[in-house]
Amino acid sequence: MNRPIIAVTMGDPAGIGPEIVAKALAGSDVQTCCRPLVVGDRNAMERGIRDSGVRLQVEETDDLPGEDERTGVLYLRTCSRLADDDIVYGKPSTTAGDAVYRYIVEAATLCSSGRVAGMATAPISKVAMNRAGHHYPGHTELLAHLTNSSECVMMLAGDRLRVSLVTIHEPLAAVPGLLTVDKVLSTIRTTSRDLARYFIPSPRIGVAALNPHCGEEGLFGNEEQRIIAPAIALARSEGIEVQGPLSADTLFHFAIDGGYDAVVCMYHDQGLIPLKLVHFDDGVNVTLGLPIIRTSVDHGTAYDLAGSGTASATSMTAAIRMAASMARQAQAAVSGP
Incomplete structure:
Protein backbone atom coordinates (compact mmCIF):
# COMPACT_ATOMS: atom_id res chain seq x y z
CA MET A 1 0.00 0.00 0.00
CA SER A 150 -15.64 -5.11 25.16
CA GLU A 151 -12.32 -6.98 25.13
CA CYS A 152 -9.59 -4.35 24.88
CA VAL A 153 -6.09 -5.16 26.06
CA MET A 154 -3.22 -2.80 26.81
CA MET A 155 0.04 -4.07 25.35
CA LEU A 156 3.41 -2.37 25.72
CA ALA A 157 5.86 -3.29 23.01
CA GLY A 158 9.42 -2.92 21.82
CA ASP A 159 11.76 -4.92 19.62
CA ARG A 160 12.84 -7.19 22.49
CA LEU A 161 9.76 -7.52 24.70
CA ARG A 162 5.98 -7.25 24.51
CA VAL A 163 3.72 -7.38 27.57
CA SER A 164 -0.08 -7.33 27.76
CA LEU A 165 -2.11 -6.70 30.89
CA VAL A 166 -5.07 -8.54 32.39
CA THR A 167 -5.78 -5.61 34.73
CA ILE A 168 -4.66 -2.06 34.00
CA HIS A 169 -5.12 0.98 36.25
CA GLU A 170 -6.21 -0.74 39.43
CA PRO A 171 -4.97 -0.62 43.04
CA LEU A 172 -2.57 -3.49 43.63
CA ALA A 173 -4.65 -4.70 46.58
CA ALA A 174 -7.67 -5.08 44.29
CA VAL A 175 -5.94 -7.17 41.63
CA PRO A 176 -6.53 -10.70 43.06
CA GLY A 177 -10.25 -10.07 43.34
CA LEU A 178 -10.43 -8.78 39.77
CA LEU A 179 -8.87 -11.86 38.17
CA THR A 180 -11.26 -14.37 36.62
CA VAL A 181 -10.82 -17.28 34.26
CA ASP A 182 -12.77 -15.41 31.59
CA LYS A 183 -10.67 -12.24 31.96
CA VAL A 184 -7.34 -14.08 31.76
CA LEU A 185 -8.57 -16.15 28.82
CA SER A 186 -9.84 -13.06 27.01
CA THR A 187 -6.47 -11.35 27.43
CA ILE A 188 -4.59 -14.39 26.11
CA ARG A 189 -7.00 -14.73 23.20
CA THR A 190 -6.91 -11.05 22.22
CA THR A 191 -3.11 -10.88 22.54
CA SER A 192 -2.62 -13.95 20.35
CA ARG A 193 -5.14 -12.87 17.73
CA ASP A 194 -3.85 -9.32 17.29
CA LEU A 195 -0.19 -10.35 17.37
CA ALA A 196 -0.98 -12.66 14.47
CA ARG A 197 -2.95 -9.93 12.73
CA TYR A 198 -0.41 -7.12 13.05
CA PHE A 199 2.98 -8.46 14.10
CA ILE A 200 3.94 -12.12 13.83
CA PRO A 201 2.22 -15.32 12.64
CA SER A 202 1.67 -18.10 15.18
CA PRO A 203 2.75 -16.10 18.25
CA ARG A 204 4.08 -17.83 21.36
CA ILE A 205 2.54 -16.52 24.58
CA GLY A 206 3.92 -16.83 28.10
CA VAL A 207 1.59 -16.18 31.03
CA ALA A 208 2.97 -14.81 34.28
CA ALA A 209 1.87 -16.10 37.67
CA LEU A 210 0.41 -13.66 40.16
CA ASN A 211 2.17 -14.97 43.26
CA PRO A 212 5.84 -15.75 44.02
CA HIS A 213 6.95 -19.13 42.68
CA CYS A 214 3.56 -19.62 41.00
CA GLY A 215 1.98 -19.78 44.44
CA GLU A 216 4.11 -22.77 45.54
CA GLU A 217 1.17 -25.18 45.20
CA GLY A 218 -1.12 -22.84 47.13
CA LEU A 219 1.32 -21.95 49.92
CA PHE A 220 1.66 -18.34 48.68
CA GLY A 221 -1.76 -18.04 47.03
CA ASN A 222 -4.03 -20.14 44.88
CA GLU A 223 -4.92 -17.83 41.97
CA GLU A 224 -2.63 -19.88 39.73
CA GLN A 225 -4.56 -23.07 40.44
CA ARG A 226 -8.05 -21.57 40.52
CA ILE A 227 -7.86 -18.99 37.71
CA ILE A 228 -4.71 -18.73 35.60
CA ALA A 229 -4.03 -22.42 34.83
CA PRO A 230 -7.67 -23.14 33.83
CA ALA A 231 -7.63 -20.10 31.52
CA ILE A 232 -4.43 -21.33 29.88
CA ALA A 233 -5.92 -24.80 29.40
CA LEU A 234 -8.94 -23.28 27.66
CA ALA A 235 -6.69 -21.16 25.45
CA ARG A 236 -4.72 -24.24 24.42
CA SER A 237 -7.95 -26.01 23.53
CA GLU A 238 -8.58 -23.18 21.05
CA GLY A 239 -5.22 -23.81 19.38
CA ILE A 240 -3.35 -20.90 20.98
CA GLU A 241 0.34 -21.55 21.63
CA VAL A 242 0.60 -20.55 25.28
CA GLN A 243 2.59 -21.65 28.33
CA GLY A 244 2.17 -20.97 32.02
CA PRO A 245 1.55 -19.96 34.64
CA LEU A 246 5.26 -19.14 34.82
CA SER A 247 7.10 -17.51 37.69
CA ALA A 248 7.50 -13.82 36.88
CA ASP A 249 11.00 -13.65 38.39
CA THR A 250 12.38 -15.77 35.51
CA LEU A 251 9.80 -15.45 32.73
CA PHE A 252 10.94 -12.07 31.44
CA HIS A 253 14.52 -13.27 31.08
CA PHE A 254 13.41 -15.97 28.66
CA ALA A 255 10.99 -13.65 26.87
CA ILE A 256 13.72 -11.09 26.20
CA ASP A 257 15.93 -13.91 24.92
CA GLY A 258 13.27 -14.71 22.32
CA GLY A 259 11.46 -17.57 24.01
CA TYR A 260 8.08 -15.82 23.86
CA ASP A 261 6.57 -13.25 21.50
CA ALA A 262 4.54 -11.70 24.32
CA VAL A 263 3.99 -12.08 28.05
CA VAL A 264 0.51 -11.84 29.56
CA CYS A 265 0.82 -10.14 32.95
CA MET A 266 -1.70 -9.99 35.77
CA TYR A 267 -1.25 -6.31 36.70
CA HIS A 268 0.22 -3.03 35.53
CA ASP A 269 3.63 -2.89 37.18
CA GLN A 270 4.30 -6.60 36.72
CA GLY A 271 4.52 -5.92 33.00
CA LEU A 272 5.67 -2.32 32.78
CA ILE A 273 8.69 -2.56 35.08
CA PRO A 274 10.54 -5.12 32.91
CA LEU A 275 9.30 -3.47 29.71
CA LYS A 276 10.67 -0.08 30.69
CA LEU A 277 13.94 -1.56 31.87
CA VAL A 278 14.69 -2.54 28.27
CA HIS A 279 12.49 -0.08 26.32
CA PHE A 280 12.43 3.06 28.45
CA ASP A 281 12.97 5.36 25.46
CA ASP A 282 11.35 3.49 22.59
CA GLY A 283 8.48 1.51 24.14
CA VAL A 284 5.06 1.80 22.50
CA ASN A 285 1.61 1.38 24.03
CA VAL A 286 -0.70 -0.58 21.71
CA THR A 287 -4.42 -1.06 22.34
CA LEU A 288 -5.38 -4.57 21.21
CA GLY A 289 -8.94 -5.72 20.64
CA LEU A 290 -10.15 -2.55 18.91
Missing part, protein backbone atom coordinates in the same frame (compact mmCIF):
# COMPACT_ATOMS: atom_id res chain seq x y z
CA ASN A 2 1.03 3.64 -0.31
CA ARG A 3 2.21 5.39 2.83
CA PRO A 4 -0.77 5.10 5.19
CA ILE A 5 -2.32 8.18 6.75
CA ILE A 6 -1.87 8.16 10.55
CA ALA A 7 -3.81 10.56 12.76
CA VAL A 8 -1.52 11.87 15.51
CA THR A 9 -3.27 13.41 18.52
CA MET A 10 -1.37 16.31 20.06
CA GLY A 11 -1.90 15.34 23.70
CA ASP A 12 -2.04 17.68 26.69
CA PRO A 13 -0.83 21.14 25.57
CA ALA A 14 0.51 21.82 29.08
CA GLY A 15 2.90 18.89 28.73
CA ILE A 16 5.48 17.69 26.23
CA GLY A 17 2.93 16.42 23.67
CA PRO A 18 3.17 19.21 21.08
CA GLU A 19 6.97 19.25 21.34
CA ILE A 20 7.46 15.53 20.80
CA VAL A 21 4.90 15.48 17.98
CA ALA A 22 6.81 18.29 16.25
CA LYS A 23 10.14 16.53 16.70
CA ALA A 24 8.76 13.23 15.47
CA LEU A 25 7.16 14.73 12.37
CA ALA A 26 10.30 16.66 11.51
CA GLY A 27 12.27 13.40 11.33
CA SER A 28 12.71 11.36 8.18
CA ASP A 29 11.71 8.13 9.97
CA VAL A 30 8.09 9.27 10.19
CA GLN A 31 7.89 10.98 6.81
CA THR A 32 9.15 7.92 4.95
CA CYS A 33 6.71 5.47 6.59
CA CYS A 34 3.41 7.38 6.61
CA ARG A 35 1.49 10.59 5.98
CA PRO A 36 0.82 12.09 9.41
CA LEU A 37 -2.21 14.25 10.19
CA VAL A 38 -2.00 16.00 13.55
CA VAL A 39 -5.26 16.45 15.46
CA GLY A 40 -5.01 19.30 17.92
CA ASP A 41 -4.67 23.04 18.41
CA ARG A 42 -2.77 25.54 16.27
CA ASN A 43 -1.63 27.83 19.08
CA ALA A 44 -0.25 24.95 21.16
CA MET A 45 1.26 23.21 18.15
CA GLU A 46 3.09 26.29 16.90
CA ARG A 47 4.50 26.87 20.39
CA GLY A 48 5.64 23.25 20.48
CA ILE A 49 7.41 23.72 17.15
CA ARG A 50 9.20 26.83 18.40
CA ASP A 51 10.26 25.16 21.64
CA SER A 52 11.48 22.04 19.87
CA GLY A 53 13.68 24.00 17.51
CA VAL A 54 12.51 22.15 14.38
CA ARG A 55 11.53 23.78 11.12
CA LEU A 56 7.90 23.05 10.37
CA GLN A 57 5.05 25.18 9.07
CA VAL A 58 1.53 24.48 10.31
CA GLU A 59 -1.16 24.17 7.66
CA GLU A 60 -4.71 23.72 8.88
CA THR A 61 -6.78 21.40 6.73
CA ASP A 62 -10.14 19.65 6.65
CA ASP A 63 -8.78 17.24 4.05
CA LEU A 64 -6.23 14.43 4.30
CA PRO A 65 -2.55 14.64 3.36
CA GLY A 66 -1.97 13.41 -0.18
CA GLU A 67 1.01 11.53 -1.53
CA ASP A 68 2.33 14.87 -2.77
CA GLU A 69 2.31 16.63 0.62
CA ARG A 70 4.93 19.34 0.93
CA THR A 71 8.16 18.86 2.87
CA GLY A 72 8.36 20.88 6.07
CA VAL A 73 4.59 21.19 6.48
CA LEU A 74 2.69 19.88 9.49
CA TYR A 75 -0.89 19.18 8.43
CA LEU A 76 -3.26 20.00 11.29
CA ARG A 77 -6.92 19.15 11.81
CA THR A 78 -7.94 21.86 14.25
CA CYS A 79 -10.28 20.75 17.03
CA SER A 80 -9.77 23.60 19.51
CA ARG A 81 -8.79 27.26 19.71
CA LEU A 82 -7.10 27.42 23.08
CA ALA A 83 -6.05 30.70 24.68
CA ASP A 84 -2.60 31.18 26.16
CA ASP A 85 -4.06 30.90 29.67
CA ASP A 86 -5.32 27.41 28.81
CA ILE A 87 -1.93 26.04 27.79
CA VAL A 88 0.45 27.15 30.54
CA TYR A 89 3.23 24.59 30.78
CA GLY A 90 2.94 22.35 33.80
CA LYS A 91 -0.58 23.53 34.63
CA PRO A 92 -3.20 21.35 32.95
CA SER A 93 -6.52 23.16 32.60
CA THR A 94 -10.08 21.90 32.48
CA THR A 95 -10.53 23.63 29.10
CA ALA A 96 -7.52 21.79 27.72
CA GLY A 97 -8.80 18.56 29.27
CA ASP A 98 -11.99 18.91 27.23
CA ALA A 99 -9.96 19.69 24.11
CA VAL A 100 -7.81 16.60 24.58
CA TYR A 101 -10.96 14.48 24.73
CA ARG A 102 -12.11 15.97 21.43
CA TYR A 103 -8.76 15.22 19.76
CA ILE A 104 -9.12 11.56 20.69
CA VAL A 105 -12.74 11.39 19.53
CA GLU A 106 -11.90 13.01 16.20
CA ALA A 107 -8.97 10.68 15.54
CA ALA A 108 -11.04 7.62 16.46
CA THR A 109 -13.84 8.81 14.15
CA LEU A 110 -11.38 9.20 11.28
CA CYS A 111 -10.11 5.67 11.93
CA SER A 112 -13.57 4.13 12.21
CA SER A 113 -14.66 5.75 8.95
CA GLY A 114 -11.62 4.38 7.15
CA ARG A 115 -10.37 7.84 6.21
CA VAL A 116 -7.11 7.21 8.07
CA ALA A 117 -5.36 3.90 8.63
CA GLY A 118 -4.59 4.30 12.33
CA MET A 119 -3.94 6.70 15.18
CA ALA A 120 -0.96 7.44 17.43
CA THR A 121 -1.53 9.43 20.59
CA ALA A 122 0.66 11.80 22.60
CA PRO A 123 0.32 11.77 26.42
CA ILE A 124 -2.67 13.32 28.18
CA SER A 125 -3.63 14.41 31.66
CA LYS A 126 -6.24 11.91 32.81
CA VAL A 127 -7.06 14.23 35.72
CA ALA A 128 -7.74 17.23 33.45
CA MET A 129 -9.89 15.13 31.12
CA ASN A 130 -11.93 13.82 34.06
CA ARG A 131 -12.33 17.30 35.53
CA ALA A 132 -13.73 18.36 32.16
CA GLY A 133 -16.49 15.78 32.60
CA HIS A 134 -15.07 12.90 30.58
CA HIS A 135 -14.78 10.11 33.12
CA TYR A 136 -12.36 7.54 31.73
CA PRO A 137 -9.21 6.17 33.38
CA GLY A 138 -7.27 6.70 30.15
CA HIS A 139 -7.10 6.33 26.37
CA THR A 140 -7.76 2.58 26.41
CA GLU A 141 -11.06 2.78 28.22
CA LEU A 142 -12.22 5.82 26.20
CA LEU A 143 -11.43 4.14 22.87
CA ALA A 144 -13.16 0.96 24.01
CA HIS A 145 -16.29 3.03 24.67
CA LEU A 146 -16.05 4.93 21.38
CA THR A 147 -15.70 1.73 19.34
CA ASN A 148 -18.10 -0.42 21.40
CA SER A 149 -15.27 -2.84 22.15
CA PRO A 291 -11.55 -2.46 15.37
CA ILE A 292 -9.06 0.35 14.70
CA ILE A 293 -5.29 0.69 15.07
CA ARG A 294 -4.12 2.73 18.05
CA THR A 295 -0.62 3.20 19.39
CA SER A 296 0.80 5.65 21.90
CA VAL A 297 3.91 6.72 23.72
CA ASP A 298 4.69 4.69 26.83
CA HIS A 299 5.26 7.74 29.05
CA GLY A 300 3.32 10.60 30.55
CA THR A 301 3.05 14.34 30.09
CA ALA A 302 6.42 15.12 31.78
CA TYR A 303 5.32 18.54 33.03
CA ASP A 304 8.77 19.09 34.49
CA LEU A 305 10.25 19.03 30.97
CA ALA A 306 7.47 20.92 29.19
CA GLY A 307 8.77 23.97 27.34
CA SER A 308 12.42 23.06 27.83
CA GLY A 309 12.93 21.68 24.34
CA THR A 310 14.73 18.67 25.81
CA ALA A 311 11.97 16.03 25.73
CA SER A 312 12.81 12.90 23.76
CA ALA A 313 10.57 12.08 20.80
CA THR A 314 11.88 8.52 20.49
CA SER A 315 8.73 6.87 21.83
CA MET A 316 6.46 9.18 19.81
CA THR A 317 8.38 8.34 16.65
CA ALA A 318 8.23 4.64 17.48
CA ALA A 319 4.46 4.84 18.10
CA ILE A 320 3.79 6.49 14.75
CA ARG A 321 6.04 4.04 12.92
CA MET A 322 4.39 1.07 14.64
CA ALA A 323 0.91 2.32 13.71
CA ALA A 324 2.03 2.62 10.09
CA SER A 325 3.57 -0.86 10.17
CA MET A 326 0.40 -2.35 11.66
CA ALA A 327 -1.67 -0.63 8.95
CA ARG A 328 0.50 -2.08 6.20
CA GLN A 329 0.31 -5.55 7.76
CA ALA A 330 -3.48 -5.36 8.05
CA GLN A 331 -3.77 -4.20 4.45
CA ALA A 332 -1.49 -6.99 3.25
CA ALA A 333 -3.67 -9.55 5.04
CA VAL A 334 -6.77 -8.21 3.29
CA SER A 335 -5.11 -7.98 -0.13
CA GLY A 336 -3.50 -11.41 0.09
CA PRO A 337 -0.39 -12.57 -1.78
